Amino acid sequence: MERSGLEFILLETWTAIRRNLLITLAAIGNMTVSVAILGAFVVGAINLDYMASLQAKSASISVWLQDDADAGDIEAKLYGDLRVKETEFVSKKQARDEWAEMMGVDPETLKIAGNPLSDIIRVKVADPDDMAAVAEFAEQLPGVDEVLYSRSVFDKILLLSHGIKVSGVVVGLLLVAATMLIVSTTIRLTIYARRREIRIMQLVGATNWFIRAPLVFEGAFQGIVGGILAAIALTIGYAYLHSYLAESLQFIKIVYSAQFLTAFALGLILAGALFGTAGAFISANRYLSEA
Amino acid sequence: MEGVGLVYPDGTRALRSIDLHIERGEFSFLVGASGSGKSSLLALIYREFVPTEGRVIVAGQDVAALPRRMVPYLRRQVGVVFQDFRLLPDKTVWENVGFALDVLGTGRKEKHHKVPISLELVGLADKSDAFPHQLSGGEQQRVSIARALVNAPPVLLADEPTGNVDPDVSWDIVQLLANIAERDTTVVVGTHDKYIVDRMRKRVVNLVQGTVVRDAKQGGSYDGT
Numbered sequence: 001m002e003r004s005g006l007e008f009i010l011l012e013t014w015t016a017i018r019r020n021l022l023i024t025l026a027a028i029g030n031m032t033v034s035v036a037i038l039g040a041f042v043v044g045a046i047n048l049d050y051m052a053s054l055q056a057k058s059a060s061i062s063v064w065l066q067d068d069a070d071a072g073d074i075e076a077k078l079y080g081d082l083r084v085k086e087t088e089f090v091s092k093k094q095a096r097d098e099w100a101e102m103m104g105v106d107p108e109t110l111k112i113a114g115n116p117l118s119d120i121i122r123v124k125v126a127d128p129d130d131m132a133a134v135a136e137f138a139e140q141l142p143g144v145d146e147v148l149y150s151r152s153v154f155d156k157i158l159l160l161s162h163g164i165k166v167s168g169v170v171v172g173l174l175l176v177a178a179t180m181l182i183v184s185t186t187i188r189l190t191i192y193a194r195r196r197e198i199r200i201m202q203l204v205g206a207t208n209w210f211i212r213a214p215l216v217f218e219g220a221f222q223g224i225v226g227g228i229l230a231a232i233a234l235t236i237g238y239a240y241l242h243s244y245l246a247e248s249l250q251f252i253k254i255v256y257s258a259q260f261l262t263a264f265a266l267g268l269i270l271a272g273a274l275f276g277t278a279g280a281f282i283s284a285n286r287y288l289s290e291a
Numbered sequence: 292m293e294g295v296g297l298v299y300p301d302g303t304r305a306l307r308s309i310d311l312h313i314e315r316g317e318f319s320f321l322v323g324a325s326g327s328g329k330s331s332l333l334a335l336i337y338r339e340f341v342p343t344e345g346r347v348i349v350a351g352q353d354v355a356a357l358p359r360r361m362v363p364y365l366r367r368q369v370g371v372v373f374q375d376f377r378l379l380p381d382k383t384v385w386e387n388v389g390f391a392l393d394v395l396g397t398g399r400k401e402k403h404h405k406v407p408i409s410l411e412l413v414g415l416a417d418k419s420d421a422f423p424h425q426l427s428g429g430e431q432q433r434v435s436i437a438r439a440l441v442n443a444p445p446v447l448l449a450d451e452p453t454g455n456v457d458p459d460v461s462w463d464i465v466q467l468l469a470n471i472a473e474r475d476t477t478v479v480v481g482t483h484d485k486y487i488v489d490r491m492r493k494r495v496v497n498l499v500q501g502t503v504v505r506d507a508k509q510g511g512s513y514d515g516t
């Protein structure tokens with residue numbers, strides 16, 4: 001196509017945007033909200049995953065040994081398991097001191113009562129999903145008395161992370177569908193406003209490609225602007241959340257780096273462009289195949 | 292056209308076993324009462340509709356067999372003019388004519404070459420910058436003829452081109468269309484303007500209820516039944 005062809009298409013696109021300014025703004029607003037909600041879900045899922053992996057790093061399985069157990073042999077067996085990342089031996093005496101410290105009492109007073117604890121091997125796993133399986137494996141080793149780990153906290157985080165992923169996909173799909181519907185409605189209005197021109201274009205032999213191009217550009221424009229607005233809003237909101245957490249809830253850690261934020265913002269803009277283009281394409285095609 | 296019939300999706304039969312051959316560069320009238328099928332017949336030629344029976348051959352191609360994506364290329368071979376002009380109100384005369392080239396992706400240089408030629412041909416070179424609402428009906432129809440011709444199609448169809456203009460202006464418009472036929476363009480004019488048809492002494496194809504009842508090769512008068 002010659003340059004004036006593209007020039008013509010861009011000019012037509014711009015005219016349509018100006019003519020339907022209010023509707024275009026409404027479509028952009030909708031796109032912004034949808035992409036922002038979608039983005040919030042994605043960023044939520046990413047952070048829960050991140051927290052789960054942080055938890056996994058610190059969380060450990062405590063393997064309590066019987067008094068006569070061969071601690072070295074059991075530790076070797078556990079370490080030999082591929083899912084295990086790290087093992088640590090804690091003697092009965094160390095365990096008592098730790099416990100006393102945790103309870104805030106003097107270890108000396110505990111000595112009088114004798115030591116009710118036993119030797120412990122602490123095991124860390126590489127993947128938090130393997131926690132339960134490794135615990136089970138440890139339990140059936142000879143010489144092991146009891147296996148404990150903070151199953152409840154851990155399972156909750158994993159559950160939350162899975163839950164948010166599933167609901168994110170469901171809500172995300174609904175939002176995408178709604179967004180595309182709104183864009184295609186806007187484009188239908190443009191088609192309606194331009195039906196005379198389109199009719200003439202068809203009569204003088206413009207290809208469908210040529211008739212469709214300004215409509216698709218219009219949808220892409222709405223999508224990109226909506227995506228940019230969503231990216232700005234979410235990035236600011238996220239930065240604010242980050243500084244709030246850093247001040248008052250330091251134990252909650254979220255992913256935060258320039259690289260992450262850039263990728264996130266670009267992803268939102270790309271998503272907007274994609275939805276806008278697809279929505280416009282659908283309604284343009286529907287109209288042109290009817291005619 | 293060979294054995295052409297057309298039944299609309301709602302069941303209305305518009306045309307029945309039409310056999311019609313129009314030579315290249317020929318000028319002919321298509322006449323008949325309202326509802327006799329003039330518009331329908333023209334619509335088959337620019338493939339607004341596909342015949343339900345028979346074949347329609349335009350410039351050697353079977354229009355009915357033409358795949359959808361090829362229709363735009365057929366339309367570039369067939370200029371169409373309507374009773375209601377179909378001009379864009381927010382574009383000037385020049386832009387309206389240029390629009391037909393714009394949407395084909397024609398380059399600027401070619402456009403600046405072709406638009407004036409076409410406007411000159413219809414006698415509107417001095418109204419280039421006017422908007423449609425500043426023109427008379429006859430002038431608007433000339434603009435739409437200029438637009439139909441700007442791409443130099445071998446076939447020009449006109450459906451009631453004089454339906455919205457004064458009688459003496461109508462005569463000028465039809466004269467203009469006849470002149471265009473002189474330049475080796477096939478022109479078919481659908482009309483029920485008896486007076487003009489009688490005066491022109493050109494070929495007249497008379498439709499009644501979707502069939503050709505009369506085809507007077509030389510200046511037949513209009514039998515308006």
Ligand SMILES: Nc1ncnc2c1ncn2[C@@H]1O[C@H](COP(=O)(O)OP(=O)(O)OP(=O)(O)O)[C@@H](O)[C@H]1O
Nearest residue numbers: 299301303304305324325326327328329330331332
């Ligand atoms: N799109 C359509 N769908 C269904 N029926 C149609 C359609 N267009 C035309 N018809 C019917 O087909 C028949 C022929 O109509 P057509 O428009 O071809 O007549 P015409 O000779 O051009 O009439 P006029 O002089 O009033 O313009 C009529 O009975 C009309 O009602």
Ligand SMILES: [Mg+2]
Nearest residue numbers: 329330331450
């Ligand atoms: Mg008609």
